[in-house]
Amino acid sequence: MPDSTPPRATFDVARGHNVRILAILSMLMAFASISTDLYLPALPAMSLALHASAGMMEYTISGYLVGFSLGQLLWGPIADRYGRRAPVAIGLVLFVIGSAGCAISQTPAAMIGWRIVQAIGACASVVLARAMVRDLYTGHRAAQMMSTLMTVMAVAPLIGPSVGGMILHFASWRAIFWTLVGVGLATLLALAALPETLPLARRNHEPLARALGNYGRLLRIRRVLGYAGAGGFFYGALYAYIAGTPFAYITYHHLSPQWYGVLFAAGIVGIMLTNLLNARFVALFGSDRLMRSGTVGAAIAGLLLAFDARTDWGGLMGLFLPLFLFVSATGFIVANSIAGALGCAPERAGAVSALIGAIQYGTGIAGSALVGVLADGTPWPMGCVIALMGLASAASALTLVKGESLETPPLRRAS
Known part of the structure; x- marks a missing residue:
């Protein structure tokens, strides 16, 4: 099996510039949420300006998620072959172009198209930030850093x-997208301070077509499949939560939009707290054990939620409390599942990161869609999903995922 330990020089980079690297990686990870969260309040104004229905404007979110999910599969192998910094820079340029296109769009179709371009660029930052963590850190330290990034990243949707x-x-809604152009350009400038984390000697020089084909080989590694399932299915539930709670809280339980924001923010705070706890306890208990405990806790909370949603037991609090417990489990599941999967095939960190990200957002799309398809006027479909x-x-x-050791067969490297 190829040596999975980062070279001494890489450890020195990580130790010498922890704060700077953490800040830049946090900026890169935040692109997953700021691209959508920032313009959510402007959707009604955009609908009026573009003469589009509310449903049509929701396609700007769906199109973004599709582009974000599939785009990762392309960036992973490219980064394993050419290094991390250049693909991230190209992705940021695409993000800037897509954001500018959104700002000048005159039709819903144009907006959806530019949102897809924006997503393909944004996902490069996210998928490669995760790969950079694996380049710089191993084992429990990688899970700690991932939890720290997730904590910082949680501030964005808040x-x-x-x-x-x-x-x-x-200003108008177009100013929001011009703001995103500025954020992309600022991050591109900050990238100059980030060292290349994948040395030439550790790059994969096989043809990209074969590298893309290795996704199937990665999914045949039992532990990769386990980590992908643990994080992926949980993401599906999270997006069911995002899609279902506005209706469940505001329409069904007659909560004001302001109080809905408070309850949603409470979930974000819960995510931040568990990420901090995970970073503190991962070296003591192990990332796999914390992940397994998190998924069991989330499953129990989900079952309680489904019961409450079906019977209306407890009313609003009967929904909120299990939902809060469920989303708070994020801190023990997401960071550890990503770090665990990356540790299974460190020589393919970019591809593994891309695969995990694509699965997460793919199941997210499925989870949110199922809530809509099964809608019956009650919170039950959300609770069931x-x-x-x-x-x-x-x-x-x-x-x-069993045990704490990572004994996985190496993927075939090009001769």
């Missing part, structure tokens, strides 16, 4: 809609 609303108060996804996440973690 403040994003508020910042977007503030911009909308002083979250419970089933939670059980599948726990089953993946318990049956496919």
Whole structure:
């Protein structure tokens, strides 16, 4: 098996510039959420300006998720072959172009198209930031760093809609996308301070076509499949939560939009707290054990949620409490599943990161879509989808990820 230990020089880079690297990687990871959270308050204004229905404007979110999910599969092998910094820079340029295109769009179709371009660029930052963590850190330290990044990243959806609303108060909705252009350009400048984390000697020089074909080989590694399932099914439940709670809280339980924002923010705070706890305890208990415990806890919370949603037991609090417990489990599941998968095939960190990200966002699309398809006027479809996804996440973690050692067969490298 190829040596999975990063070279001494890489460790020196990580130790000498922890704060700077953490700041830049946090900026890169935040692109997953700021691209959407910032313009959510502007959707009604955009609908009026572009003469589009509310449903048509929701396709700007769906199109973004599709581009974000599939785009990762392309960036992973490219980064394993050419290094991390150049693909991230290209992705940021695409993000800037896509954001500018959104700002000048005159039709819903143009907006959706530019959102897809924006997503393909943004996903390069996210998928390669995860790969950079694996380049610089191993084992429990990688899980700690991933948890720290997730904690910082959670701030974006917490403040994003508020910042977007503030911009909308002083300018038009187009100014939000011009703001994203500025964020992309600022991140591109900051990238100059980030060292290349994948040395030439550790790059994969096989043809990209063969590298893309290795996704199937990665999925035949039992542990990769387990980590992908644990994180992927959990993401499906999270997106069911995002799609279902506005209706469940506001329409069904007659909660004001302001109080809905408070309850949603409480979930974000729960995610931040568990990520901090995970970073503290991962060296003591091990990342796999914390992940398995998180998935079991999430599954139990999901079952309680489904019962409450079906019977209306506990009313609003009967929904909120299990939902809060469920989303708070994010801190023990997402970071550890990503770090674990990356440790299975370190010589393919870019491809593994891309595969895990694509699966997560793919199941996210499925989870949110199922809530819509099964809608019956009650919170039950949301509770049902979250419970089933939670059980599948726990089953993946318990049956496919066993022990703390990473003994996986190496993928074939080009001669």
